[in-house]
Amino acid sequence: MSEQSGKQLSKEEKDARFEAELLPVLDPLYNFAYRLTLDEDDANDLVQETYLKAYRFFDYFEQGTNAKAWLFRILKNSFINEFRKKSKQPAKVDYSEVEGYYNSEDVEGESGVATTTDMRTESVQDLIGDEVASALNALPVDFRTVIILCDLEGFTYEEMAKILDIPIGTVRSRLHRARNSLKEKLEKYAKTMGYNS
Amino acid sequence: MESKFTEVYQNAPAEGKETECEKVSKLLDLVIDGEATSEDQQYFNHHIEECIPCFESHQKQKLLKGLVSGHLKRVIVPISLAHLIKAKIQETL
Numbered sequence: 001m002s003e004q005s006g007k008q009l010s011k012e013e014k015d016a017r018f019e020a021e022l023l024p025v026l027d028p029l030y031n032f033a034y035r036l037t038l039d040e041d042d043a044n045d046l047v048q049e050t051y052l053k054a055y056r057f058f059d060y061f062e063q064g065t066n067a068k069a070w071l072f073r074i075l076k077n078s079f080i081n082e083f084r085k086k087s088k089q090p091a092k093v094d095y096s097e098v099e100g101y102y103n104s105e106d107v108e109g110e111s112g113v114a115t116t117t118d119m120r121t122e123s124v125q126d127l128i129g130d131e132v133a134s135a136l137n138a139l140p141v142d143f144r145t146v147i148i149l150c151d152l153e154g155f156t157y158e159e160m161a162k163i164l165d166i167p168i169g170t171v172r173s174r175l176h177r178a179r180n181s182l183k184e185k186l187e188k189y190a191k192t193m194g195y196n197s
Numbered sequence: 198m199e200s201k202f203t204e205v206y207q208n209a210p211a212e213g214k215e216t217e218c219e220k221v222s223k224l225l226d227l228v229i230d231g232e233a234t235s236e237d238q239q240y241f242n243h244h245i246e247e248c249i250p251c252f253e254s255h256q257k258q259k260l261l262k263g264l265v266s267g268h269l270k271r272v273i274v275p276i277s278l279a280h281l282i283k284a285k286i287q288e289t290l
Contacts, residue, residue, distance in 0.1 A: 129270040151265035
């Protein structure tokens, strides 16, 4: 038994605590990784790496504190250090690859627009969902990140500042610009579909 | 080629209202994200009750946020990933 720290746990205890506190974050964490990398395999690798790092530093994690923010921060740093270097070009999303993940039933045609006349609510939701995803993925990664963290994961500005290691003022201004960018992209789509903005 | 509505706004108590709208638009994101102080929130709510453009901006911004929070498709985590992570953790000393 190690004498280094008074709160040294046995491996079993550590693993149990790790699984209980950190594994539940897997779903949002994977989603975040996917939004950053736009690639399933990369997202997979990124998430694994994140959990391994978290495990290595688990002694530094105060039990009961914000596990989600802590993991998101580790993942974001891993992404910047390892993955951003890899992809120099904006990643292209191959929708045929990810279509299996989505619950789209009536989506037909190459453009993914439902051509059935029966525009059930579900199909419209899918359309909207696909377009929002498309617009979001087209944003620069920094913009995409703040929108995901704020609007999808519901982090507060303060949490976002900690995750991203930037001042709250920067969080706000970046979010503001990101939203304007997203709005522009979606308005373009709305116009091409014939909706009045 | 200004519409009737624009004229109405320009005739409004010019300076006070303009500064108010600027002030309010700075609060917009804070309000949308639930980060505004209750004082600012009340000020904001009161203003949009009597200012159509600001009210519309608020609606638009709410909609935009709602598109992401409510409509963005979430990807499904591969089932194997959780197992893989657990396995790697167990291997790690």
